[in-house]
Amino acid sequence: xxxxxxxxxxxxxxxxxxxxxxxxxxxxxxxxxxxxxxxxxxxxxxxxxxxxxxxxxxxxxxxxxxxxxxxxxxxxxxxxxxxxxxxxxxxxxxxxxxxxxxxxxxxxxxxxxxxxxxxxxxxxxxxxxxxxxxxxxxxxxxxxxxxxxxxxxxxxxxxxxxxxxxxxxxxxxxxxxxxxxxxxxxxxxxxxxxxxxxxxxxxxxxxxxxxxxxxxxxxxxxxxxxxxxxxxxxxxxxxxxxxxxxxxxxxxxxxxxxxxxxxxxxx
Numbered sequence: 001x002x003x004x005x006x007x008x009x010x011x012x013x014x015x016x017x018x019x020x021x022x023x024x025x026x027x028x029x030x031x032x033x034x035x036x037x038x039x040x041x042x043x044x045x046x047x048x049x050x051x052x053x054x055x056x057x058x059x060x061x062x063x064x065x066x067x068x069x070x071x072x073x074x075x076x077x078x079x080x081x082x083x084x085x086x087x088x089x090x091x092x093x094x095x096x097x098x099x100x101x102x103x104x105x106x107x108x109x110x111x112x113x114x115x116x117x118x119x120x121x122x123x124x125x126x127x128x129x130x131x132x133x134x135x136x137x138x139x140x141x142x143x144x145x146x147x148x149x150x151x152x153x154x155x156x157x158x159x160x161x162x163x164x165x166x167x168x169x170x171x172x173x174x175x176x177x178x179x180x181x182x183x184x185x186x187x188x189x190x191x192x193x194x195x196x197x198x199x200x201x202x203x204x205x206x207x208x209x210x211x212x213x214x215x216x217x218x219x220x221x222x223x224x225x226x227x228x229x230x231x232x233x234x235x236x237x238x239x240x241x242x243x244x245x246x247x248x249x250x251x252x253x254x255x256x257x258x259x260x261x262x263x264x265x266x267x
Contacts, residue, residue, distance in 0.1 A: 017100045018091030021107065022084050025072050025129065029080055032073075044073030045127045046115040052123035067115035068108060073127040086133040090140045098194065110135045110186040114179040121178065131183025138184045142191030158188065 013019060032039045046066050047056040056063050074080040095103045114131035141157045 015092035015095045015100075017103045017107070018087060018095055021072070021091070021129075021132075022088055025074060025080060025084070028072055029074055029077065040073035040075075040127060041125075044069045045125045046070035046118050048123040048125050049119055049121060054125045056119040067119070068111045070115055070127050071107070071111045071129040071132050074129070075127060079128055083129045083133045086136060087129065090136040094136060094139060102194075106135065106139070106186070106190050107132055110183050113186055114182045117182045118179060126179055131179045131186070134180045134183035135187035135190070138187030139191050142195060158184070 028040060028044060043062070043066065047054050047063055050056055074083070091103070098106070110131050114126070118126040137157060141153045
C-alpha cells in the first residue's frame with residue numbers, strides 16, 4: 001500500500017492589511033535608525049497646531065499626507081512593540097470579520113481623526129499607531145452585540161482603557177492620550193454603525209459563492225441527447241382520433257364475445 005504523504009505546514013499571509021501595516025511600521029523604524037535618520041520626523045509625524053514650533057502649514061501638501069501616515073511612524077522600539085502587541089492580536093480577527101477593505105477604511109478614518117485632533121488642539125507633533133490600537137480594542141468588544149443590547153464587555157473595556165487614558169493625561173504631558181481616546185471613540189462608532197449589518201467572513205463568502213456556482217451549473221444532459229438524437233415529439237390526441245379509438249375498442253369487445261360463443265371457424 002502506498003504511504004500517505006504527511007501534510008506540510010505552510011506559513012500563510014492570513015491578514016494582509018494587518019501584516020502589511022505592521023511590517024511597514026517595523027521597516028520604517030529600522031530605516032530611520034540605521035539608514036535614513038530623520039525619515040519618520042519628515043514624512044511620518046503629524047505637526048502641531050498653528051502657532052507652535054512645528055505647526056501645521058495649510059499651504060504644504062506634505063502636511064495633509066502626514067495626517068494619515070503618522071500612524072506608521074514610532075519613536076522607539078518600546079513604542080512600536082506596545083502598539084503591535086494589540087494590532088497583531090486583534091487585527092486578524094477584525095479583518096476576518098469585517099473584511100480587508102473595511103479595515104483599511106477604518107484605519108484611514110482613525111488616522112485622519114487622530115491627526116486632525118492633534119493639529120487642532122496640541123502644540124507638539126504626534127507619531128505612532130496608538131490610536132489604531134485603541135480603535136481595535138474598542139471595536140473588538142462589539143463581537144457579541146445585537147439589536148437593543150450593549151455588551152458588558154464593551155462597557156468594561158471602555159471604562160478601563162478610556163478612564164486610564166484620561167487619568168494618565170493629567171500626569172504625563174508628553175504622550176497624546178487624547179489621540180488614544182479619539183481612536184477608541186472611532187472604534188466605538190464603527191462598532192455601533194456595523195453592529196446590525198450582516199457580516200460574513202471571507203471563508204463564509206467563498207463557501208456561498210461556491211454553492212451558488214454549483215446551483216447555476218448546467219444540468220447533465222442525457223446520453224441520447226448528447227448523441228444528437230431528439231426525442232420524438234408527442235402530440236396530444238385529437239377528438240376524432242379519440243372517438244375512433246373508442247369505436248375500435250368497442251368492436252374488439254364484440255369480436256371477443258362472438259369468438260367465445262361461436263368459435264373462430266364460424267366467424
